[in-house]
Amino acid sequence: MNPALLDRYIAALLRYRWLVIAGATLVMLAMAAGGRFITVSNDHRILFGEDNPQLVAYDALEDTYTSSNTALIAVTPRQGTVFTRETLGVIERLTEEAWQAPYSSRVDSLTNYSHSEALGDDLIVGPLVEDAASLSDADLDRIEEIANDSIELVGRMLAEDGRVAGLAINFIPPRETHDASVVELNAYLDGMMARARAESPEIEFHITGDIVMQRAFAQATQDDLERLTPIVFFLIVAVAYLILRSISGALSMVVMILFSVGTAMGLAGWNQTVFSPVNAGVPIIVMAITVAQSVHITTMTLTAMRRGLDKMEAVAESVRVNAFPVFLASLTTVIGFLSLNASDSPPFHTLGNYVAFGVGCTFVYSMSLLPALLSILPLRVKPAAAGEVTLFDRFGEFVVARRKPLLWLTTIPTLLLLVGIFRIELNDSLPNYFGERYEFRRDSDYIIENLTGLESQEYSLASPGEGGITDPEYLRQIDAFAEWCRSQPEVTYVRVFSDTMKRLNKNMHEDDPAYYRLPEDQALATQYLLLYELSLPFGMDLNDRIDISKSSTRMSVVMRNITSNEQQVLAERARGWLEENAPGLTTEATGLSVIVSHITERNIKSMLRGTVIAMALISLVLVVVFKSLRFGLLSLIPNFIPAGMSFGLWGYLVGRVGIAASVVTVVAFGIIVDDTIHFLTKYLKIRREGRSAADAVRYAFSTVGKALGTTTAVLSAGFLVFAASGFEVSWALGILVAMTIMFAFLADFLLLPPLLMAFDRRKL
Structure with missing residues (x-):
């Protein structure tokens, strides 16, 4: 940077400081006016890229059968089982009310389960419960x-102990108005839940499902x-004031944050x-980096005035020294933040791009608005006493005197923490993304x-051809897979x-339990299926389980409390069996x-490329x-190690990470390298003399020690606030980045100086 040109710029900036402040204010107000157009999404699909292969496969499944936007209501009497007139009556009323819900396409419950039985030569199909009060x-x-013997009900619409019953509603909201829908x-x-609780205080109601989760997404944002x-905002300003000990200095931070x-x-x-x-943390991250x-x-302005x-x-x-x-x-x-565009999850693109833009704005305002502000604010400082030795002067002497022991003292804990990385397990679960403060999480x-x-896990199992789902061999194969x-x-x-075909075969043999097996003749099986479909009530057809050409069927495998890795292993075992x-x-x-079980793995792979590119560019x-x-x-050593130390400590303390882990390294690296740059810039200035x-x-240490301490305190405080978020991705990202920043501070103060003194012995 040309010193003469910089001096002319500084002189003009201070001469026209009021004009600079006015111009910056007009720009900020014009830009900030757009804030009213920001919207919040409640669609969990926003987490996945359009070319995500698992999402593409899921969309194909829904196109073949029906889309899955569900709400699942659990009904639990406070005493006894659900098989009472009162409880069954409540489920009946809820079922009827659910059919009136906007965009509802299907309602399944214990009471409207399509029970089939033989009556002479006829097949009778109807709801399991009608007019419960009678x-x-x-x-x-x-x-x-009947319910306890039904393999189709127990574990889905009925708990094994009979104390909880379920009601599932499927919706097909229009995509063009999805959020409003x-x-x-x-x-x-x-409204349904409020009325049910008011009318039946002796019964507990809990609700979960895709539709409810999407509302929780919007709430969390x-x-x-x-x-x-x-x-x-208030925490950062308070920390800045406590460290700067200047009201005007803290006020300048407030203005910088707002701009x-x-x-x-x-x-x-x-x-x-x-x-x-x-990506709801964009303003928080920009805020912290702005102050940092x-x-x-x-700090240097106040220090110079003290001199x-x-x-x-x-x-x-x-400005001259820090530009x-x-x-x-x-x-x-x-x-660092722009490299988030390599992520497989689009919300991280938004996070990276707008934080990067915010950092660019911070630099522009730091080189224009901030000096102009400092020149008009009533800065008051206590003059430094002659020969005064500051805390960071003493710390610098300590590091110089203890350089060799410090190398060992930093190396051993680092290695111990890095071992903790091997204890980490990747795991993502959409319900677990939400903290227990959300009713959705508690009900789930x-x-x-x-x-x-x-x-x-959903499977679309194809038969040999059109109408092939009643082929006995096909039925035997899907039944064996299900078992x-x-x-x-x-x-x-x-x-x-x-399971449906076995039940129909039993029905058509006068409900003889010995015939609860698959039909052996395709023509007969086809007749059974046709008769059953013609007998089903409106809205209870099999379109969600059978494709329109009757060439494939849908099989659902439900799991409970299973990790992402266990899901992938189960899917691999299932594929191997097939x-x-x-x-x-x-x-x-x-x-x-x-899709969720693969998202962290896919994101880590995509971010590995982004991280390598970012680190290569920063290194260059x-x-x-x-x-x-x-x-x-x-300079890279004290910036690579902290992320590993954070993951190691996380492995010891928590042991489980999700999608947030995939972006921590690149986010933290882009931030923590700043302190190293400031330290090395001052170091090389003296070495080249x-x-x-x-x-x-x-x-x-004397010139930037206090500023680096302030930076660490502000950034750590800013990211630690994410720990108060009710959304796991946010709080995990915040805590991991805050830990990395603190480890980086220790590395810059305890590891980098001994390394420099050990390897930098030549004249520059």
Whole structure:
């Protein structure tokens, strides 16, 4: 950077400071006006890229059968089983009310289960329960016996102990008004639940499902934007004031935050950006980085004034000294966040792009608005006493004197923490993304514990051709596959077409239990199926289980409390069984649970490319800037290690990570390298004057030690606030990045200086 040109720029900036402030204000207000166009999505599919192969397979399954946008209601009497007139009556009323819900396409419950039985030569198909209030004790006993013996009900619509019953509603909301439709549906469901609880206080009601989860997505996003942002704002300002000990200095941080966040979020609004829980932290991250970047200029201004310079001279010197390192730090941070575009999950693209833009705004405002502000604010400082030794002066002396022991003291704990990485297990579960503060999570946990699992693997099993689903060999194969799935320890329920055919075969043989087996003649099986379909009530057809040409059927495998890795292993075992025992049926498992189980793995693979590119670019920048391959490579050591230490500690303390883990390294690396840049810039300044490495370390601590401490405190506080988020991706990302920042601070203070003094012994 040309010193003469920079001096002319600083002089003009301070001369026209009021014009600079006015111009920056107009730009910010024009940009911030777009904030009103920001919207929040309640669609969980926003997490997945359009070319995600698991999502493509799931969409194909839904196109073949029917889309799955469900709500599942659990009904639990406070005493006894569900087989009472009162409880069955409540389920009946809820079933009827569910049919009136907007966009409902199907309602399945214990009471409207299509029970079939023989009456002479006729097949009678009807609801299991009709007019519950009029049932006799004998009727109740009969219904209980039928339900408990039904492999199609137990584990799905009925708990094994009979104490909980289920009601499932499927919706087909229009895609063009999806978000508004979800709001409308949840309002209807809330009304249903409120009326049911008021009318039947002796019964508990819990509700979960895709539609309810999508409302929780919107709630989590809104909570993070509205609740966490003010907390971070006041926390960061408080930390900045406590460290700077200057009201005017803290006020300058407030203005910088408002301008940088307002400009970044304003652009998001003008672009009509849709936010989700994953990227709702954009304003918080921009806020923290804004203070971390601008604090260098503010701190050095106050320090220069303590040395005796007047305010204008102090501001000019601060800008002159910090212009290049702040630019370099901003550039590396922008590179780090832009690399999130390599992520397989689109919300991370939004997070990376708008944080990167916010960092760019911070640099521009730091080089224009901030110096102008500092020049007009009433900065007051206590003059430094002659020969005064600061805390960081003493710390610099300590590091120089203890350089060799520090190398060992930092190496041993680092290695111990890195071992913890091997304890980490990748796991994602959509319900578990939400904290227990959300009713959706509490209800989901209850239903998983007491009724049925919420994770499922879906299979579309193709027959030899059109109408082939009644072929006896095909039926035997899918039945054998279903029985194999039921024998797996992870599986709690299987829904398969062959169960219906076995029930029909029994019905058509006068309900003789000996005939609860598959029909042996295809023509006869086809007749059974046709008769059954013609007898089904409206809305209870088999279109969700059979394709229109009757050439394939859908099989659902339900699991409970299973990790992502266990889901993938089960899917691989299932594929292996099909390849060995029914090659013609071989297919991949799909479903929302399958997509989620792969999302972390896919994101890690995609982000590995982004991380390598970002680190390569940042490394190249450092090598070019420091004009030394040696210093460029040395600077990477204290920036690579902290992320590994954070994951190691996480492995010891938590042991499970999800999608947040895939982006932690690149996000943290782009941030923490800033401190190394500031330290090395000051270090090399003294080394190139011909002084020793030890003197350069002392100077670096003396000039930037306080600023780096402030940066670490502000960034750590900002990211730690994410721990208060109710969304797992946000709080895991926040805690991991905060841990990495703190480990990086220790590495820059305890590891980097000894490394420099050990390997930098030549004259520069």
